[in-house]
Structures are given as C-alpha cells and as structure tokens.
Amino acid sequence: MTTAPSFTVNATSVDLSPIPESERLLDTLRWRLGLKGTKEGCRTGNCGACTVLVDRASVLSCLTLAHEVAGSEVTTIEGLAAEDVGARIMQSFADEGASQCGYCTPGFVMALASLLHERGAAGDLAGFEEDLQGNLCRCTGYVSIRRAAQRAREAVR
Amino acid sequence: MAPFDLVHPRSTDEALAELRTASPEGVAVLAGGTDLLLDIDRARIAPRRVVSLRYLPWKFLEWSGDSLTIGSTLPLRALEVEPRIRQRIPGLWEAVRAVGSVALRHRATLGGNLVRSAPTSDLSPILLALDAEVEVVGPHGSRWTPVDAFLSDSRRPRLAFGELVRAVRIPEARPSAYHWQRVRPVNDISQVGVAVARSPSEGYYRIAVGDVLPRPVRILPAEEALRSRPPTDDEVRSAAELAGKLSPFATDRRGTEEYRRHIVAVLARRALLAIRTAAPRGPAP
Known part of the structure; x- marks a missing residue:
C-alpha cells in the first residue's frame, strides 16, 4: 500500500505524497527529498554511511522504514550543519584532515553527533572510540578521524 | 524491496488479531527491523503484510x-x-x-x-x-x-x-561474562561466543557456547567440573577444555571445527577466571 508518512526532516515537516510502506528511509531522503548528503554504502547495515538521527539518536537509514519514523524528528547531515554541534564536528573533521574521498564523512559526523548528544563529553575515551566503530572508512586509516572525534568532543564540552 | 502493507497495532490485542487474520507465510512481525528487512530485501521471505510492534507498550x-x-x-x-x-x-x-x-x-x-x-x-x-x-x-x-x-x-x-x-x-543478577572471537571486531558475525555466569545465591556455574549450529547450548559437563567454591585453577582448566571438546561444532566459512574448539577453550577459561572471584556488584536497586 502507499500512504503518506508524517514526520519532520531537519526541523521542517515533510509534505510527501503517498509512498510505498516498504520504502526505506534512506531512499525517501535521497530520492524523494533530494537530501543526497546521506550516502548509500552497503545497504546491509554494515558500513554506517547512511547514518541519520531519529529523535537525536543515530540509526541506519538503510534498515529503517520511512513509515516507522512517523511522528519523529529526522536529522540529516544537511540539517546538522545548521546546528552548533554539527558545525563544531565538521570543523574538527576539516582541521584534522579526517575526510579524504568524503563518502563516509556524513555517517561519521552523524554517529558522533548522536554520541555527543547522548552522553556529552563524559565517559571514557576508549568507550567513545569503540562506539564509532560502526562506521567504515577506506581512505584515512582512521587515525585522523579519531583525532577529529576527540577534538569535537573537547569543542563541545 | 518487494512491496508489503505495514500495519501498526496500538495494543497487544490488536497485534494478536492482526496475526490471527493472516496466513503464516504472508505475514512478518517487525520489531527493530535490522534483521527482518535484510531478509525481505534479499527475497528470502516475501510477506504481504508486516505487523509493526512500534506502538506496543513493551519498551520497558x-x-x-x-x-x-x-x-x-x-x-x-x-x-x-x-x-x-x-x-x-x-x-x-x-x-x-x-x-x-x-x-x-x-x-x-x-x-x-x-x-x-x-x-x-x-x-x-x-x-x-x-x-x-x-x-x-x-x-x-x-x-x-x-x-x-x-x-x-x-x-x-x-x-x-x-x-x-x-x-x-x-531471574537474578549474576557475575557473568561474554567473550567472542571474530575476524573483524565490529559489524561482523562471531566465529564463537562463550557466555559464563555464576549464581551468587547457589554458587553454581553456567557455561553456554554460541555460533555453533544450529543453536547455542549449555555445556553441562563443563559446568559440573567446577566443583569447589570458588573453583580451583585445575577445575577451571578442565571445564574450559571440556567446553572445547564437547560443544557441537560446524565448519563453515567463518572457521574450522578445529579452530573453533581451540578458541572456545581459550575464551571459556578467560571468562571463568574473570568471574571466579567477582563479587556481585552494586546494591539491589
């Protein structure tokens, strides 16, 4: 069946015509709303490239149905850029050269935003880095991303 | 992904009624969806109707x-x-x-x-x-x-x-540990997983092994080898060896039987040592 889900994306209510109830949030964001900052990587929940926030918590938009987030607030990389936390994280990535081809970067930024929102700058760094292991990067070797995460954590503190 | 209808029952009764009116092959139940949607996407299953549990008061x-x-x-x-x-x-x-x-x-x-x-x-x-x-x-x-x-x-x-x-x-909070072995640490399927727990009230141990086909199992002879309170080093060693020897095992692309038996024994020993003298931590809330 096709029905129109009702949720907000980047603080704006989306006005969608009816979409299939089997549609993934990833496809709704990219192809219906034109928000191409959210990337499709593996489409199997393994790479983290499609990470977005649903009610401030990171989720994999490739494994989430658009209709399952009805009534929720969805934030993508485009919306996060307008927020203070998002701007600080992105600046940290730029300062540390933590982005090369850039395909994984939005996913990392969203995952980091979720962690900073969830526990602020508290908690041990080891656990913090472990919590970023769900995002894959094939360029950087992760060292610069770890530095950027640490820098963002300090900037938000 | 093959199309399906998504329904959102608001109560347990409504959810059960949704299932009653469907045929077993035609319906799937959606909780988080992280596994189900993969199966639908790969056409392993093709439900016509998916019942979402999202609005049931079960998130407690x-x-x-x-x-x-x-x-x-x-x-x-x-x-x-x-x-x-x-x-x-x-x-x-x-x-x-x-x-x-x-x-x-x-x-x-x-x-x-x-x-x-x-x-x-x-x-x-x-x-x-x-x-x-x-x-x-x-x-x-x-x-x-x-x-x-x-x-x-x-x-x-x-x-x-x-x-x-x-x-x-x-039923009771227990000193416990779960140790696993994988090719990659995250977002990978474990080659073996070993869980151990000690009942603080009764003192007995449980040892369970997963990632063996077709289901995780307790290894009773290994549990029984832990006789002393707390178990001696020798008892821990023989329990771990028994766990490696007695688990049912599969050889598949994630590991051979020989490798899995060896790793189970290693992980079981480490996990048992981790909980052997651990006191139950924290007061009852």
Missing part, C-alpha cells in the same frame, strides 16, 4: 530486587546505557555491546534477536547462562518459558503462529 526495563525484566521491543542501546546492567549483569552488557554498531542497537531489540533465532546470536548464549525466561503472549494468554526451551534445533524458536514475545526475565 523493570528491576524487582535482583531480577530484571526487559520489554521485548526495548532497543538494545537502552540496556547498554543503564549503568546497573553493566555493574550487576556484566555479561549481558558485554553481549549487547557485541551486537552490530551503536546505530544498529538504537533500533535492534532483544525480542527480535530471540525470535529471529540466528545460530550466531551474541545474545542467546548469555541468556542461557543467566537462566533467562521468555514471556510469550498469544490467543490463550501469557506463558513463561525458559530460553533453553524456547530455542530449538530448527533455527526457529518454539513460538506458535499467532504468538508474540512480550518480555524477557533475568
């Missing part, structure tokens, strides 16, 4: 003294950030952390993991070691069944068509 976490009841649709991440679980049931915390990534655990659920019954579940072994029980609701009301009886050799749980899992109960 209830302590009653030493016992913990977990609502089946509570996201796994909620278990991880509850400090009393890390303190009082550390093996459960370790097992939850072993599932996917943070973003996956924001949606994946304990109920979904149990009902999907993957032989490679990182959660079933620790639930066995903790003597957990599953609450099943259906047309005839509610029943509690031990996890050991809920899991079956057929890769499907003992859940009749039309029944749902509402909650999982851990």
Whole structure:
C-alpha cells in the first residue's frame, strides 16, 4: 500500500505524497527529498554511511522504514550543519584532515553527533572510540578521524 | 524491496488479531527491523503484510530486587546505557555491546534477536547462562518459558503462529561474562561466543557456547567440573577444555571445527577466571 508518512526532516515537516510502506528511509531522503548528503554504502547495515538521527539518536537509514519514523524528528547531515554541534564536528573533521574521498564523512559526523548528544563529553575515551566503530572508512586509516572525534568532543564540552 | 502493507497495532490485542487474520507465510512481525528487512530485501521471505510492534507498550526495563525484566521491543542501546546492567549483569552488557554498531542497537531489540533465532546470536548464549525466561503472549494468554526451551534445533524458536514475545526475565543478577572471537571486531558475525555466569545465591556455574549450529547450548559437563567454591585453577582448566571438546561444532566459512574448539577453550577459561572471584556488584536497586 502507499500512504503518506508524517514526520519532520531537519526541523521542517515533510509534505510527501503517498509512498510505498516498504520504502526505506534512506531512499525517501535521497530520492524523494533530494537530501543526497546521506550516502548509500552497503545497504546491509554494515558500513554506517547512511547514518541519520531519529529523535537525536543515530540509526541506519538503510534498515529503517520511512513509515516507522512517523511522528519523529529526522536529522540529516544537511540539517546538522545548521546546528552548533554539527558545525563544531565538521570543523574538527576539516582541521584534522579526517575526510579524504568524503563518502563516509556524513555517517561519521552523524554517529558522533548522536554520541555527543547522548552522553556529552563524559565517559571514557576508549568507550567513545569503540562506539564509532560502526562506521567504515577506506581512505584515512582512521587515525585522523579519531583525532577529529576527540577534538569535537573537547569543542563541545 | 518487494512491496508489503505495514500495519501498526496500538495494543497487544490488536497485534494478536492482526496475526490471527493472516496466513503464516504472508505475514512478518517487525520489531527493530535490522534483521527482518535484510531478509525481505534479499527475497528470502516475501510477506504481504508486516505487523509493526512500534506502538506496543513493551519498551520497558523493570528491576524487582535482583531480577530484571526487559520489554521485548526495548532497543538494545537502552540496556547498554543503564549503568546497573553493566555493574550487576556484566555479561549481558558485554553481549549487547557485541551486537552490530551503536546505530544498529538504537533500533535492534532483544525480542527480535530471540525470535529471529540466528545460530550466531551474541545474545542467546548469555541468556542461557543467566537462566533467562521468555514471556510469550498469544490467543490463550501469557506463558513463561525458559530460553533453553524456547530455542530449538530448527533455527526457529518454539513460538506458535499467532504468538508474540512480550518480555524477557533475568531471574537474578549474576557475575557473568561474554567473550567472542571474530575476524573483524565490529559489524561482523562471531566465529564463537562463550557466555559464563555464576549464581551468587547457589554458587553454581553456567557455561553456554554460541555460533555453533544450529543453536547455542549449555555445556553441562563443563559446568559440573567446577566443583569447589570458588573453583580451583585445575577445575577451571578442565571445564574450559571440556567446553572445547564437547560443544557441537560446524565448519563453515567463518572457521574450522578445529579452530573453533581451540578458541572456545581459550575464551571459556578467560571468562571463568574473570568471574571466579567477582563479587556481585552494586546494591539491589
């Protein structure tokens, strides 16, 4: 069946015509709303490239149905850029050269935003880095991303 | 993904009624969806109707003294950030952390993991070691069944068509540990997983091994080798060796039988040593 889900994306209510109830949030964001900052990587929940926030918590938009987030607030990389936390994280990535081809970067930024929102700058760094292991990067070797995460954590503190 | 209709029942009765009116092949139940949607996408199953449990009041976490009841649709991440679980049931915390990534655990659920019954579940072994029980609701009301009886050799749980899992109960907080081995540490399927727990009230041990086909199992002779309180080094060594020797094993692309037996013995020894002298931590909430 096709029905129109009702949720907000980047603080704006989306006005969608009816979409299939089997549609993934990833496809709704990219192809219906034109928000191409959210990337499709593996489409199997393994790479983290499609990470977005649903009610401030990171989720994999490739494994989430658009209709399952009805009534929720969805934030993508485009919306996060307008927020203070998002701007600080992105600046940290730029300062540390933590982005090369850039395909994984939005996913990392969203995952980091979720962690900073969830526990602020508290908690041990080891656990913090472990919590970023769900995002894959094939360029950087992760060292610069770890530095950027640490820098963002300090900037938000 | 093949199209389907998605329905959102608002109560247990409505959800059970949705299942009653469907045929078993035509309907699927959606909790977090992190596993189900993969199966639909790969056309392993093609339900015409998907029943979402999103609006059922099953996202709860209830302590009653030493016992913990977990609502089946509570996201796994909620278990991880509850400090009393890390303190009082550390093996459960370790097992939850072993599932996917943070973003996956924001949606994946304990109920979904149990009902999907993957032989490679990182959660079933620790639930066995903790003597957990599953609450099943259906047309005839509610029943509690031990996890050991809920899991079956057929890769499907003992859940009749039309029944749902509402909650999982851990009867007592126990010193416990879950150790696993993988090719990659995150977002990979474990080659083996070993869960151990010690009952603080009775002193007995549980040892369960997962990622063996077709279901995780307790290794009773290994448990029985731990006779002293606390067990001696020799007893721990022989329990670990027995666990490696007696587990049922598969050879597949993730590892050979020989490798798995060796790793089970190593992990079982480490996990037992980790909990041998651990006192139950933290007061009852």
